[in-house]
Amino acid sequence: MMHTTLLPWHAPFFAQWHAQPNRAHAYLLVAPEDTGGEALLHHLAASVLCEHPTKTHEPCHQCAGCNMLAAYSHPDLRVIRPSMLDINHPIEELRPEKPSKLITIDDVRELANMVNQTSHRGGTRVVLVYPAHKLNLNAANALLKTLEEPPPHTLFILLAHDVKQLLPTIVSRCQRVNLPAPATHDAVDYLTAHYGANPNWAHYLIQENGAVQRVAELHDTAYFKLQDAFVNELAHGKHMDALKLAEQFDKHIKDADKSRLAGEPHIVSMSTVMTWLQRWLHDALLVAQHVAEPRYYAAHASALNKLTTHAPETFVTRAHAWQYALSQEQRSSEHPLNNRTWLEKLLLQYTQLF
Ligand SMILES: [Zn+2]
Structure with missing residues (x-):
């Protein structure tokens, strides 16, 4: 697996988040679609699960925690997302039999087993949920139960693009953070660094409402x-x-x-x-x-x-x-x-x- 990356427009939030004296047990990050919110969630998880992070809280990419993450086998991380997103998962056993566009009760139920055990590595357990507005009603209610009685040493990070589609009770259980879309010049710099110069970058970004990941995926x-x-x-x-x-x-x-x-x-x-x-x-x-x-x-x-x-x-x-x-x-x-x-x-x- 490629290492997680911190996108430049999320760097200020990442630093602030790590600087908090007391971390909440659940966060809801609200970011425009295709602006890299998923990457931020994974990077936050990597920075928490790394056993020897750098001074700036970056994962070391060398410890046992980082290695297990890279192999998709960290026992203290759960990623809850629509199984449709795993149809081409690099690990064949992790590809779904019946891909769903929604997060279903089965995806959330599995969580109960994890949070009722003690942490495997002795640190924090991390649960990522995205996009949270794809939780179907049963799944949302099951997640809500867990959030209402938060298990110890467990950090929940949810990502949503549209809060109006979430159960208000879930929103109120989380500390909410609004993340802006990247400024056009930041997004152009990012695209140029990764895909080379293109006179259309700014034009594409405006047309796609700042959805930089979408432009990256679709430009060619x-x-x-x-x-x-x-x-x-x-x-x-x-x-x-x-x-x-x-x-x-x-x-x-x-x-x-x-x-x-x-x-x-x-x-x-x-x-x-x-x-x-x-x-x-x-x-x-x-x-x-x-x-x-x-x-x-x-x-x-x-x-x-x-x-x-x-x-x-x-x-x-x-x-x-x-x-x-x-x-x-x-x-x-x-x-x-x-x-x-x-x-x-x-x-x-x-x-x-x-
Ligand atoms: Zn590490």
Whole structure:
């Protein structure tokens, strides 16, 4: 396993966290999606489980604790996350038989065995839970019980992107910390250091709302090309061929599902397409109301201008209503009955706004 890393934009928090005189028994870190929150959780765990950390609390990568962590076999660490994330786990026995997109009661139940025993290495036991909003209700209730009667010498660190989707009782049991998305220049520096210079870094980051890990994962796939092709079609407004676009993207989504099973990055899903549509609409509304420059698709500013200048007077009102309806629909976009029918419906509704 590669060693855990501390991303530069988390360094101030990491130092502060270790400087606390008294540690809470449970933390809830709230970070925007794909900004490296998971890496921070693992690095915090590594720094706690290391038996000879450096003065700056970095793991030594040499002690028994660090070696067991690197071999995925530290007895005092539990990682509770949707089993779907382990389908390509480097250790074959740790791959799930029935991958789930949610954290289930079985994932949490296993925890009871661990916390009822004494620590194997005599130190703190660490339980990481992410993303915590993927706990299903039974799992959330089981975790809550453990948090209400915290076992000794056990540190819980939860990560969530959206606190509103968590049980309030879980939130109130944790010390909450909000972590910001990295500043664009920090994220550009990071991407340049790891993937080389690219004139599009800042542009990609803005388009992806600062989700630096997502940009890192997708920059050399067809993702940004597909997104451009999609919004270029949206720019045609009422003249867009909604059925053809739905057919094309239904196929792209199917292809992406196949490549994901082969262990490649999942470049496009129904949820991705809905996010693009929402961001485009967000920008169209900004431009139509002369409120601000486009937030996500600045490169398409003139297309957005042209589109909204020719839109009917009722556009703003109807687009607002539709935007709300879309956000409601997005909640179920992970498991649509039929992507193509759904896409056709949404894209036809879109053309009717103009
Ligand atoms: Zn160590």
